Amino acid sequence: MDIQLLTRKIPIGISQCALGEPVRYNGGHKHSKVCTQLLGRCFDYVPLCPEVAIGLGVPRQPIRLVKSSPAADAEVRVIGVEDKNLDVTEPLMEYADSVVPALEQVRGYIFMQNSPSCGLRGVRRYLPNDHGIDSEGVGIFAQRLREHFPHLPMEEVGRLNNSEIRENFLTRVFAYDAWFRYVEDGQDAPRAGRVIEFYSAYKYLLLAHHQQKTRELGQLVSNARALEPREFAHQVRGGIMEILAHPASRKDRTNALMHVQGHLKDYLDKEETAELTRLIEEYRLGLKPVSAVLTLLRHYLPRSPHQFIHSQLLLAAEPAEMGFCDFH
Ligand code: SF4
Known part of the structure; x- marks a missing residue:
């Protein structure tokens, strides 16, 4: 397999406030130098602020995730903190649906943490009586995009300050981008031969991230004919992205180096x-x-x-x- 080196920056979606633009509810921003000055050298950003895009304006009253009850499967909605009649759950989801065509070209997404719209994990949730209940929520916009792009590398701005998490995100973005340049280039259905070559080139890197899952993926790859080509490519892509999301441990990386x-x-x-x-x-x-x-x-x-x-x-x-x- 011959993956061409990049001659362009990689398009990456990002929460607009991370670029230093004053779009937060209080008229402020959350500029991340790691995003603009470090990662900006190889990323071409597609900035989006879902709350501004649905017309909430700047400044605006804050919103938050509200669970209808403590039950595990209770409905979660995005409600105004001051005006509890303000419910922007559907507008945020519809906005996420509307940007899907524009985001087909991005190869990763960086979300602002702790936001009821953009947070990827650990967002504070409340009950209708204003009591905080847990910090296990996901921003509605981020969650909807994850449903649309289940394999897209996603990370939060704050976590990218950690060099290991940053390197892992880069590894996933590069792999995802290479996949679309080599296997699914927008032409015909992906060819099984290309999928197998891609997996083979990544095999030892995958072993360094998770040995057991790499062996399971290897079994799927060796049985390519059992699946329709598009489904085969989809499953292998998902397997590769899932394995790369595991941090490469020293033990597993040692094992992969010994294979080489x-x-x-x-x-x-x-x-x-x-x-x-x-x-x-x-x-x-x-x-x-x-x-x-x-x-x-x-x-x-x-x-x-x-x-x-x-x-x-x-x-x-x-x-x-x-x-x-x-x-x-
Ligand atoms: S976290 Fe998301 S919704 Fe909130 S200001 Fe930033 S981009 Fe806008």
Whole structure:
């Protein structure tokens, strides 16, 4: 598989207030420098503020998630804090439905946390009597978009300050973008051969994120004929995105690196094998960064004639090394 490097920024949806625009209920913003200055180097943002878009204006009274009762399956609506007759549940959902065509081209979405419209997780919920009941809600706009785009990489602004979460989000965005450039390019139905090649190139990176789920996905891929091509592609794409959403553990990444080493064993002498084994062990123990192992593996890679190992995204998995954007 030959995935072309990017010559453009990747389109990403984002809560408009994160870009520093004064669209919040109080006329303020929540500018994120990580989004504008760091990720902005490789992302081309599509900013949306659902509350302004449905006509609530700036400034506006705050709204919040209200559960009809404490029951687990009770209905949740978005209600005004001051005027309880203000119910914007349907307008927010209809707005989400209306932007779906414009968002077909985005390859990720960054939502503002704690918002009854945009929050992805842990949004405060209340009962009709104003008592807070829990912090397990999801913003109505975010939830609706998740239903429309179940595999789209999504993350919250605040969590992107954490470098591991940020790297994981980038890995998912790059994979999702590569999928649409290589497998589903908007032409005909996705070809099973392309799906299988894509999975093969990601195999060791997927192993680094979740071994068991990667094996299960491998069984699905080896049974391509059992499904109609579009359904097959949909299920494999979902499997890949689900696996990449798991953080890559040191243990699983060590295992994946050892798989790569196994492919190179016939092309290394005794000293080289010993050095590589020692380096992988030092990585496993937390004494060396993964980049040290990847650098040595890439040094030996040209000796192998096998295309399978040359195409492994694991060997270029770190965003800074993928050549897509310039991170320091
Ligand atoms: S969190 Fe969402 S709805 Fe609230 S101001 Fe930001 S973009 Fe607008």
